[in-house]
Amino acid sequence: MKRPLIGITGKRRFGRDLAGNWSSMSENPADIFWTNYAEGVLFGGGFPVFLSIDSDPIDAIDHLDGLLLTGGTDIEPKHYGEASDTDLFPYEPIRDEFEFGLLDAVIKSPLPVLGICRGHQVVNVHAGGSLNQHVPEHASFDQTITTKSHEVLLKDGSKLSDLYGPRCEVNSFHHQTVDRVGEGFEATAHAQDGAIEGLEHSELPILSVQWHPEMLPTRPTDPIFSWLVKEAS
Numbered sequence: 001m002k003r004p005l006i007g008i009t010g011k012r013r014f015g016r017d018l019a020g021n022w023s024s025m026s027e028n029p030a031d032i033f034w035t036n037y038a039e040g041v042l043f044g045g046g047f048p049v050f051l052s053i054d055s056d057p058i059d060a061i062d063h064l065d066g067l068l069l070t071g072g073t074d075i076e077p078k079h080y081g082e083a084s085d086t087d088l089f090p091y092e093p094i095r096d097e098f099e100f101g102l103l104d105a106v107i108k109s110p111l112p113v114l115g116i117c118r119g120h121q122v123v124n125v126h127a128g129g130s131l132n133q134h135v136p137e138h139a140s141f142d143q144t145i146t147t148k149s150h151e152v153l154l155k156d157g158s159k160l161s162d163l164y165g166p167r168c169e170v171n172s173f174h175h176q177t178v179d180r181v182g183e184g185f186e187a188t189a190h191a192q193d194g195a196i197e198g199l200e201h202s203e204l205p206i207l208s209v210q211w212h213p214e215m216l217p218t219r220p221t222d223p224i225f226s227w228l229v230k231e232a233s
């Protein structure tokens with residue numbers, strides 16, 4: 001049996017952003033994908049596909065069995081009807097447009113979606129939710145990517161608690177959090193300070209988490225990648 005194809009989103013950069021390039025390449029575009037996401041999909045039994053940000057989102061979804069929306073920079077607040085409160089992380093409008101386009105296509109032609117970090121926020125904003133634009137007291141950017149920064153409590157009976165149990169320790173690299181929850185979603189994982197760390201859709205196979213399971217040493221056995229691949233099979 002063929003492994004399900006899991007599309008993974010990346011970010012647009014340029015030759016000037018990459019070490020070791022000669023100056024004539026500085027304006028040449030390059031798409032960047034963190035390897036850990038593909039490893040998570042591979043360990044889960046899927047076949048990872050790095051998605052060209054230039055591809056047509058409808059065409060992309062038509063070719064895939066599952067979608068992984070990855071971490072990255074802040075979403076432009078205009079997408080949830082707010083002015084910008086922070087300029088800490090430059091927006092990437094081309095990526096906002098591509099990822100919202102992918103979710104538009106998913107609504108018309110459902111397939112399982114896993115959102116991680118920015119992906120968690122993209123899923124929420126696409127569904128009409130909003131974000132807290134800057135929550136510095138929650139962020140732990142000074143810690144290593146494998147540091148378990150805080151505990152997450154998972155709602156009894158939720159999909160996320162099926163996967164992780166009633167509580168788990170997670171890393172935390174986000175300065176924004178979900179504020180208003182998008183339509184059709186329920187917050188099923190919270191940090192002790194109230195930050196919404198997990199969302200799940202009531203009908204569609206869409207899960208999202210604010211932490212980074214792909215960066216933790218438990219990646220090979222993390223149940224969320226198996227969930228995505230199983231739903232995509």
Ligand SMILES: [Mn+2]
Pocket residue numbers: 138150171172173174191195197210211
């Ligand atoms: Mn957190």
